[in-house]
Amino acid sequence: MSRRHDSRSDEDDIRVRPSRRGSRPRTRTRPTHSDAVPGLVVAVDRGRMTVRVDGPDGVVDVTSMRARELGKHGVVVGDSVRVVGDTTGRTDSLARIVAIEERTTSLRRTADDTDPTERVVVANADLLVIVTAVTDPEPALGFLDRCLVAAYAGGLEPLLCLTKTDLGSPQPLLDRYAGLGLDAVHMSRETTLDPLIDRLADRMSVFVGQSGVGKSTLVNRLVPDAFRATGDVSKIGKGRHTSSSAVLFDLPDGGMVIDTPGIRSFGLAHVTADDVLSAFDEIAEAAVDCPPLCGHTADDPDCALDAWAAAGPPARRQQLAGLRVLLAAVGQVGPGY
Numbered sequence: 119m120s121r122r123h124d125s126r127s128d129e130d131d132i133r134v135r136p137s138r139r140g141s142r143p144r145t146r147t148r149p150t151h152s153d154a155v156p157g158l159v160v161a162v163d164r165g166r167m168t169v170r171v172d173g174p175d176g177v178v179d180v181t182s183m184r185a186r187e188l189g190k191h192g193v194v195v196g197d198s199v200r201v202v203g204d205t206t207g208r209t210d211s212l213a214r215i216v217a218i219e220e221r222t223t224s225l226r227r228t229a230d231d232t233d234p235t236e237r238v239v240v241a242n243a244d245l246l247v248i249v250t251a252v253t254d255p256e257p258a259l260g261f262l263d264r265c266l267v268a269a270y271a272g273g274l275e276p277l278l279c280l281t282k283t284d285l286g287s288p289q290p291l292l293d294r295y296a297g298l299g300l301d302a303v304h305m306s307r308e309t310t311l312d313p314l315i316d317r318l319a320d321r322m323s324v325f326v327g328q329s330g331v332g333k334s335t336l337v338n339r340l341v342p343d344a345f346r347a348t349g350d351v352s353k354i355g356k357g358r359h360t361s362s363s364a365v366l367f368d369l370p371d372g373g374m375v376i377d378t379p380g381i382r383s384f385g386l387a388h389v390t391a392d393d394v395l396s397a398f399d400e401i402a403e404a405a406v407d408c409p410p411l412c413g414h415t416a417d418d419p420d421c422a423l424d425a426w427a428a429a430g431p432p433a434r435r436q437q438l439a440g441l442r443v444l445l446a447a448v449g450q451v452g453p454g455y
């Protein structure tokens with residue numbers, strides 16, 4: 119019998135708005151257990167969570183289940199939780215998650231653009247590392263646009279990670295997003311990963327990328343075998359067949375990386391143009407003069423952003439052009455874009 123299941127079931131399909139970044143996380147579900155200990159969800163597989171807990175003898179990974187009292191609230195990788203029960207992490211021990219802290223960010227997606235159910239893929243990540251090859255395969259521009267939208271809408275900082283620079287120039291991709299002030303690193307198998315490692319230090323980063331872009335090659339270089347204590351490592355590099363949508367690793371030089379081998383698309387049915395705008399303070403401010411429900415595209419005749427761009431330095435026009443590239447992805451309906 120096939121053990122495969124829908125990868126989406128390891129994501130949280132309950133709508134939870136991210137709080138503004140930097141706000142202090144509050145416990146979203148009231149802890150009823152005074153003996154509950156804090157932990158970090160590092161893997162989710164078929165309703166079982168691996169929760170990393172700081173025990174008396176060091177850090178232990180505790181297999182846990184959701185307590186019934188959490189109701190429908192899902193648990194995803196990156197969630198800060200509280201657990202009770204057997205938190206020793208011994209073989210066959212099982213703990214219960216009784217509380218989930220409010221999320222500071224949430225990377226969300228829908229299965230496709232017509233599916234209204236949004237799912238949280240990863241909670242509390244700081245950085246979304248969007249991996250793409252400069253060629254072979256050709257960059258999937260729609261996918262990249264969508265990843266950026268998901269990052270801005272979810273409160274994550276995006277980083278463009280361009281691979282296979284031994285085969286082509288990163289410039290066309292850098293030009294596409296020039297107006298957005300996007301941070302980017304480029305590399306190949308032969309070059310150092312130091313610029314990337316610098317950006318990953320002391321943060322929680324999520325890696326996304328389509329098949330063949332060199333993401334496994336990159337993760338394997340970043341995370342040597344000795345550090346792969348967490349999650350089901352055997353699934354790395356076999357993305358499409360994995361049952362888990364996110365797996366967390368520690369980096370040797372600090373920081374945590376979450377790979378998303380099961381995720382190849384980002385449906386955006388849950389995202390509005392204003393969700394994207396809210397990541398750009400100056401533009402969001404200028405858009406208060408827009409008519410209600412303005413889509414802020416070049417086809418929206420009364421969009422105030424055109425006047426805003428015309429009235430300022432050329433950088434504004436570049437910024438608006440970059441923003442509109444992303445808004446086109448929000449407006450696009452139908453799978454496969």
Ligand SMILES: Nc1nc2c(ncn2[C@@H]2O[C@H](COP(=O)(O)OP(=O)(O)OP(=O)(O)O)[C@@H](O)[C@H]2O)c(=O)[nH]1
Pocket residue numbers: 281282283284285305306307308327328329330331332333334335336355356357358
């Ligand atoms: N020329 C070149 N090829 C690379 C580079 N990085 C990876 N590759 C090759 O690109 C192919 C895909 O690399 P993977 O790391 O498996 O890509 P992936 O994104 O993990 O794709 P999946 O395995 O399908 O998930 C492999 O044949 C790699 O050897 C690079 O920097 N330069």
Ligand SMILES: [Zn+2]
Pocket residue numbers: 405408409412413414415418420421422423
């Ligand atoms: Zn507008």
